[in-house]
Amino acid sequence: MDIYTLGKEExxxxxxxRRRIKFEENEFEGKLDLMLREILQKANEFVPSESGxxxxxxxxxxxxxxxxxxxxFVACFGEGSSKLTGVSLPSTKGIVGRTYCxxxxxxxxxxxxxxxxxxxxxxxxxxVTKSIICVPxxxxxxxxxxxxxxxxxxxxxxxxxxxxxxxxxxxYTSTLIQxxxxxxxxxxxxxxxxxxGLYNDRYFHIQLDMEVKKARxxxxxxxxxxxDLDNFKFVNDSYGHLAGSRVLTEVGxxxxxxxxxxxxxxxxxxxxxxxxxxxxxxxxxxxxxxNDIKESIKxxxxxxxxxxxxxxxxxxxxxxxxxxxxxxxxxxITMERKFEEDKNLFIKLADEAMYRAKETGRDKVCLRxxxxxxxxxx
Numbered sequence: 001m002d003i004y005t006l007g008k009e010e011x012x013x014x015x016x017x018r019r020r021i022k023f024e025e026n027e028f029e030g031k032l033d034l035m036l037r038e039i040l041q042k043a044n045e046f047v048p049s050e051s052g053x054x055x056x057x058x059x060x061x062x063x064x065x066x067x068x069x070x071x072x073f074v075a076c077f078g079e080g081s082s083k084l085t086g087v088s089l090p091s092t093k094g095i096v097g098r099t100y101c102x103x104x105x106x107x108x109x110x111x112x113x114x115x116x117x118x119x120x121x122x123x124x125x126x127x128v129t130k131s132i133i134c135v136p137x138x139x140x141x142x143x144x145x146x147x148x149x150x151x152x153x154x155x156x157x158x159x160x161x162x163x164x165x166x167x168x169x170x171x172y173t174s175t176l177i178q179x180x181x182x183x184x185x186x187x188x189x190x191x192x193x194x195x196x197g198l199y200n201d202r203y204f205h206i207q208l209d210m211e212v213k214k215a216r217x218x219x220x221x222x223x224x225x226x227x228d229l230d231n232f233k234f235v236n237d238s239y240g241h242l243a244g245s246r247v248l249t250e251v252g253x254x255x256x257x258x259x260x261x262x263x264x265x266x267x268x269x270x271x272x273x274x275x276x277x278x279x280x281x282x283x284x285x286x287x288x289x290x291n292d293i294k295e296s297i298k299x300x301x302x303x304x305x306x307x308x309x310x311x312x313x314x315x316x317x318x319x320x321x322x323x324x325x326x327x328x329x330x331x332x333i334t335m336e337r338k339f340e341e342d343k344n345l346f347i348k349l350a351d352e353a354m355y356r357a358k359e360t361g362r363d364k365v366c367l368r369x370x371x372x373x374x375x376x377x378x
Contacts, residue, residue: 051078
């Protein structure tokens with residue numbers, strides 16, 4: 001039996017959903033297409049049918065009003081089913097639409113006598129639908145799709161037992177999607193700094209390994225920015241550590257707004273220190289980005305509003321500045337050393353440039369050049 005599914009990249013968009021419960025395993029990640037294929041295969045073994053499909057709504061476009069959504073064929077088998085993967089169907093159409101909108105299972109023993117039947121799909125596939133059994137797929141209490149089987153083999157009509165079996169497979173599908181969602185979320189959490197929402201230092205080192213290897217092998221531009229906040233201790237001492245945490249969160253927001261370079265990796269390195277990997281960016285471009293960061297932090301009004309938890313506003317402006325260090329891989333690294341030595345030296349040079357900026361007056365950008373000279377912003 002040939003079962004067709006969307007490709008892995010296409011099917012990934014159907015996983016952009018929220019889940020509340022964390023799942024600690026990632027064994028499901030990247031296998032959703034294979035698992036949907038297996039679910040249809042097993043459903044067909046227990047309830048033999050001429051055709052069948054799994055349809056899911058699109059989470060990025062999903063409306064709370066179910067009758068305003070579209071359902072997409074993500075896995076299907078049967079005559080003409082190769083033409084269906086990726087096809088979108090309004091949730092107001094057909095028996096699948098009714099099942100999705102009501103959240104109730106549905107059996108149609110003769111679609112010719114069923115007002116809910118939508119015949120346009122048959123026209124597309126050249127398949128002749130005679131009977132349908134359809135059940136909803138839920139995430140928690142929210143309907144996210146349906147499973148349908150068409151034309152029962154060996155019997156005239158689908159039975160109550162068939163419906164019970166298909167509902168079991170719909171529950172399997174729900175659990176599968178939930179587990180994949182949880183695995184994806186767990187992986188994202190492992191990369192994330194919980195305070196700022198930026199990447200953490202662990203993920204920074206993983207990505208820097210990858211980018212340094214590319215720079216070495218392909219002689220591609222790669223720059224690195226290190227910076228920390230000047231006078232951050234003043235914030236903690238004057239307003240408390242909760243205010244300090246809020247400041248760091250706002251710095252994360254500033255960085256997301258200012259650093260628009262493609263494929264940039266922005267991470268909190270620890271404390272009030274941040275680091276940015278800039279692939280395909282040379283030292284002059286990185287120096288400008290560093291200066292944009294410095295100016296944005298200098299002119300930002302921190303804690304301008306009270307927090308949603310009732311922490312007061314403080315309107316801090318001008319007291320918080322930054323010392324920024326910049327280094328560029330091709331400009332500074334000769335690549336005569338081993339990979340790990342080069343990577344560590346790259347980090348060291350950007351870090352030293354940051355401390356040069358701090359030692360020479362703060363609120364500066366310092367660029368470490370390959371000839372061991374330093375260029376400072378005004």
